[in-house]
Amino acid sequence: MVLRRPVIRWLLFSLPLLFLAVFYFFPLSRIIGLSLSQDGGLQTTVLQKLFGSGTYGKILWFSIWQAALSTILTLVFALPGAYVFAKYSFRGKAVFQALMTVPFVMPTVVTAAAFRALLGQNGLVNHWSMSMFGLSEPVIDIDQTIVFFLLAHIFYNYTLVVRMVSSFWSTIDHKVVAAARMLGASPMAAFRTVTLPLLMPAIGSAALLVFTFCFTSFGVILILGGPRFSTLEVEIYRQTVQLFNLPMAATLAIIQLVFNFLLMWLHARLAKRTKVSFFAGDVSNTQSDPESAAKRSFAFFNLSFMILLLATPLIALIIRSFSGEDGFTLLYYTTLFTRDDTSLLMVEPIASVKNSILFGFGAMSIALSLGLLAATFLSDNSGKNIAFWDAVIMLPLATSAVTLGFGYIVALNKPPVNLRDSLLLVPLAHALVAFPFVVRCLLPSLRQIPADLREAATLLGASPFRVWRLIDIPLLRKAILVAAIFAFAISMGEFGASAFVARPHTPTMPVAIFRFLSHPGSLNYGQAMAMSTILMVVTCISFWLAEKLEARLADTRYVK
Amino acid sequence: MSTPAKTILKVSDLSRKYREDTILDSVSFSLLYGEILCLLGPSGSGKTSLLRLLAGLDNVETGSVLFENRDIRSTPAHKRQFGMMFQEYALFPHKNVEENIAFGLEMKKMESAAIDKQVTKMLKLVGLEGFGHRNMDELSGGERQRVALARSLAPQPRLLLLDEPLGSLDRTLRDRLTAEIRKILKLLGVTAIFVTHDQHEAFSIADKIGVLHNGRLEQFDRPETVYTTPANIEIARFLGFSNLIRGTVDNSGTFFQSLSGKLRFPVNRAKSSFRPETTLLIRPEGAVFRGVTPGSRIDPFQLCGIVTEKSYLGGGYRVTLLSEDNEFTFTLPLYPQPPEPGETINLTLAPSALVCIDDPAGG
Numbered sequence: 001m002v003l004r005r006p007v008i009r010w011l012l013f014s015l016p017l018l019f020l021a022v023f024y025f026f027p028l029s030r031i032i033g034l035s036l037s038q039d040g041g042l043q044t045t046v047l048q049k050l051f052g053s054g055t056y057g058k059i060l061w062f063s064i065w066q067a068a069l070s071t072i073l074t075l076v077f078a079l080p081g082a083y084v085f086a087k088y089s090f091r092g093k094a095v096f097q098a099l100m101t102v103p104f105v106m107p108t109v110v111t112a113a114a115f116r117a118l119l120g121q122n123g124l125v126n127h128w129s130m131s132m133f134g135l136s137e138p139v140i141d142i143d144q145t146i147v148f149f150l151l152a153h154i155f156y157n158y159t160l161v162v163r164m165v166s167s168f169w170s171t172i173d174h175k176v177v178a179a180a181r182m183l184g185a186s187p188m189a190a191f192r193t194v195t196l197p198l199l200m201p202a203i204g205s206a207a208l209l210v211f212t213f214c215f216t217s218f219g220v221i222l223i224l225g226g227p228r229f230s231t232l233e234v235e236i237y238r239q240t241v242q243l244f245n246l247p248m249a250a251t252l253a254i255i256q257l258v259f260n261f262l263l264m265w266l267h268a269r270l271a272k273r274t275k276v277s278f279f280a281g282d283v284s285n286t287q288s289d290p291e292s293a294a295k296r297s298f299a300f301f302n303l304s305f306m307i308l309l310l311a312t313p314l315i316a317l318i319i320r321s322f323s324g325e326d327g328f329t330l331l332y333y334t335t336l337f338t339r340d341d342t343s344l345l346m347v348e349p350i351a352s353v354k355n356s357i358l359f360g361f362g363a364m365s366i367a368l369s370l371g372l373l374a375a376t377f378l379s380d381n382s383g384k385n386i387a388f389w390d391a392v393i394m395l396p397l398a399t400s401a402v403t404l405g406f407g408y409i410v411a412l413n414k415p416p417v418n419l420r421d422s423l424l425l426v427p428l429a430h431a432l433v434a435f436p437f438v439v440r441c442l443l444p445s446l447r448q449i450p451a452d453l454r455e456a457a458t459l460l461g462a463s464p465f466r467v468w469r470l471i472d473i474p475l476l477r478k479a480i481l482v483a484a485i486f487a488f489a490i491s492m493g494e495f496g497a498s499a500f501v502a503r504p505h506t507p508t509m510p511v512a513i514f515r516f517l518s519h520p521g522s523l524n525y526g527q528a529m530a531m532s533t534i535l536m537v538v539t540c541i542s543f544w545l546a547e548k549l550e551a552r553l554a555d556t557r558y559v560k
Numbered sequence: 561m562s563t564p565a566k567t568i569l570k571v572s573d574l575s576r577k578y579r580e581d582t583i584l585d586s587v588s589f590s591l592l593y594g595e596i597l598c599l600l601g602p603s604g605s606g607k608t609s610l611l612r613l614l615a616g617l618d619n620v621e622t623g624s625v626l627f628e629n630r631d632i633r634s635t636p637a638h639k640r641q642f643g644m645m646f647q648e649y650a651l652f653p654h655k656n657v658e659e660n661i662a663f664g665l666e667m668k669k670m671e672s673a674a675i676d677k678q679v680t681k682m683l684k685l686v687g688l689e690g691f692g693h694r695n696m697d698e699l700s701g702g703e704r705q706r707v708a709l710a711r712s713l714a715p716q717p718r719l720l721l722l723d724e725p726l727g728s729l730d731r732t733l734r735d736r737l738t739a740e741i742r743k744i745l746k747l748l749g750v751t752a753i754f755v756t757h758d759q760h761e762a763f764s765i766a767d768k769i770g771v772l773h774n775g776r777l778e779q780f781d782r783p784e785t786v787y788t789t790p791a792n793i794e795i796a797r798f799l800g801f802s803n804l805i806r807g808t809v810d811n812s813g814t815f816f817q818s819l820s821g822k823l824r825f826p827v828n829r830a831k832s833s834f835r836p837e838t839t840l841l842i843r844p845e846g847a848v849f850r851g852v853t854p855g856s857r858i859d860p861f862q863l864c865g866i867v868t869e870k871s872y873l874g875g876g877y878r879v880t881l882l883s884e885d886n887e888f889t890f891t892l893p894l895y896p897q898p899p900e901p902g903e904t905i906n907l908t909l910a911p912s913a914l915v916c917i918d919d920p921a922g923g
Contacts, residue, residue, distance in 0.1 A: 175650035
């Protein structure tokens with residue numbers, strides 16, 4: 001299509017491939033190497049430990065059931081919300097939709113901090129209730145329990161389910177449901193026999209995604225669960241950073257990989273059949289007013305729940321960041337600019353803001369340019385084995401961030417690729433995480449461009465490059481912008497890989513927050529709140545900017 | 561099947577508002593057993609809204625609906641035992657042909673043997689034997705339409721509602737299927753209400769036609785009556801008539817004169833109690849061309865003008881002529897050959913092709 005000559009196409013595609021080879025496959029191969037013994041077999045001591053002690057079986061089992069429970073709970077809470085968004089129009093819907101994007105883009109570390117701020121021992125609810133009723137014991141005691149991180153999982157997956165299911169729901173032809181009603185089905189029967197079966201692919205797809213996210217949950221469990229809980233992901237980190245047992249970490253990483261591939265494969269199969277869009281569109285124009293009192297109260301109840309779940313933790317975070325022992329204080333913010341010998345970080349904490357933003361731009365540039373090349377290559381349907389290359393591109397998505405980070409420190413700290421002290425290491429890791437998202441974001445828009453537009457341009461005398469430059473790129477503006485913001489936000493909030501690769505003198509914001517949260521003391525706690533608030537604000541601003549810019553760029557609609 | 565000429569459905573003063581807009585404005589009509597009513601109107605005229613009210617998919621707020629002399633306003637859609645065929649069919653994408661047709665029967669809790677029998681019967685009725693196990697995406701547009709018809713007829717509905725069921729098909733297929741639907745409905749003696757914006761479809765399927773415009777039922781008559789005497793100019797324009805001249809009729813109601821006074825034709829206006837202002841419709845098929853005989857106008861039914869356009873239609877010609885600053889279009893047979901553009905033509909109009917349309921609103 002775009003670049004007809006295979007040589008040029010492959011030449012351009014070789015860049016993203018080279019990137020994947022060096023920064024994905026090479027680290028991965030090092031992990032596999034580590035898990036094997038000298039003679040090439042599996043390391044017996046590791047295996048004995050793995051299967052003999054029962055500890056690791058428990059970790060795997062825990063990873064699975066906490067993810068399953070999180071998924072079920074999220075669905076229970078989110079499906080009624082999805083219905084409200086798919087079927088009703090109401091005042092302030094746009095605001096709710098904006099609110100819904102917030103948890104979805106919020107870094108997990110901030111989520112964890114926000115839940116600590118709301119429901120933790122020193123949290124807002126306990127703080128207020130104790131001073132109000134003169135209690136000596138906190139009312140809510142869920143620190144380091146499963147309830148705590150289940151809540152956080154529901155928090156950031158709720159909007160995912162609502163968005164995916166509601167946009168799919170609103171595309172189900174209401175006439176199909178009406179047809180069932182006309183054929184004698186009661187509203188319940190019509191839901192059971194028609195709506196639900198049609199909705200199942202979207203629900204299944206969303207559930208699988210939620211399960212995957214929770215299965216690889218890292219920051220939230222590390223921070224809210226405390227040392228008692230360990231998922232595979234957390235255990236890889238502990239084995240590496242705390243116990244220096246690299247072979248064990250590598251073996252666990254391989255197990256994690258196998259599970260993730262399985263989940264992604266399932267997801268790809270489902271998505272192929274259903275075409276559920278991950279980047280769900282706007283659903284604001286397909287609905288009617290809730291007419292009866294029952295419908296109105298149902299909508300009201302769901303929206304109230306949504307505010308309670310999504311807004312209160314973030315508000316609590318902001319309030320906590322300004323409240324010291326004696327009321328309002330700016331202390332937690334001002335101390336971010338200083339450091340002394342007792343400090344947890346090697347630099348002034350505020351430097352991490354600068355680091356994160358710089359790394360964010362770096363990761364965005366790398367992911368965007370490579371993503372654009374890869375998407376252009378993949379959009380050419382005439383090419384052979386497109387499905388295969390598509391799958392290759394998506395592989396990093398199926399690899400947990402912790403595994404990637406672990407791979408980086410075992411592979412890229414000595415020749416042939418020594419980046420141990422390079423500032424590039426973090427942006428490269430982030431770009432790798434963001435890269436599949438960028439491709440997924442660009443590809444649908446690129447494929448939507450009708451071939452005859454390019455043919456028309458060619459017949460009007462444009463060279464292949466000029467066609468790409470003058471037709472494809474302008475039509476892709478919006479998708480590119482969305483992809484760029486996504487890449488930036490992913491980088492800003494990324495914690496799993498950063499926990500391994502960020503150097504002590506160049507911490508990122510999530511790393512700094514984690515350091516603060518994992519150490520006792522009210523100043524550390526307050527600084528975590530302050531830093532989290534800053535990260536939340538930066539994230540919100542970037543998405544708000546994206547929204548603004550996006551509104552300016554009109555949707556491209558192709559005349560048929 | 562013979563049905564007594566009794567009223568099955570009586571709709572009175574049915575109105576519907578959505579927010580500030582009036583969708584339906586006091587619609588009243590009644591329908592006899594076994595009749596096929598066609599609701600005809602442009603998009604946005606309220607046809608589908610009316611159908612949804614009758615189906616029970618929307619609630620009646622103002623007006624009444626009596627079905628077999630019983631008020632059905634509070635009966636929910638699934639208990640009315642009405643059938644409905646939807647625009648784009650609304651076939652269940654997760655069920656095959658057989659399962660789609662069987663759905664209504666399952667809802668009736670029929671035994672599976674009886675369901676199988678009825679499904680087979682329906683497949684035969686619509687000419688889809690052997691298609692039972694096909695999925696929806698393996699069917700052509702016409703086949704889907706047949707499945708939708710079979711599905712809506714299978715539970716033997718007491719009233720069948722059809723919402724532009726042929727809307728997405730091409731012309732030829734539509735003509736064929738319209739005839740087929742009428743045949744099947746008449747064979748089963750089903751009372752039906754068919755909604756369309758296509759007059760050809762309406763005329764070929766209906767026993768009665770109701771013309772909807774801006775939510776009002778402007779005319780409710782036999783198809784022939786609607787065609788020969790449209791109730792107002794809006795309907796005449798909607799039916800595609802373009803030979804409309806404004807003018808007046810003399811006191812006796814026998815002579816029409818155009819506003820300029822240059823065109824005069826004898827008419828037969830029954831109700832002379834109307835105001836003299838009127839619009840004369842000359843139906844396009846109501847002119848005869850007897851060869852080029854230019855000369856003075858003797859015959860009062862003669863129309864003389866200069867041909868401005870002439871196009872070949874297959875079975876005849878469409879000829880546009882200019883006469884006294886008015887443009888007229890007629891369909892003329894192949895022989896005698898009408899003159900070429902620029903030449904003068906002399907046409908004789910059939911008295912029955914001249915109709916005075918009194919528009920109470922327009923004056």
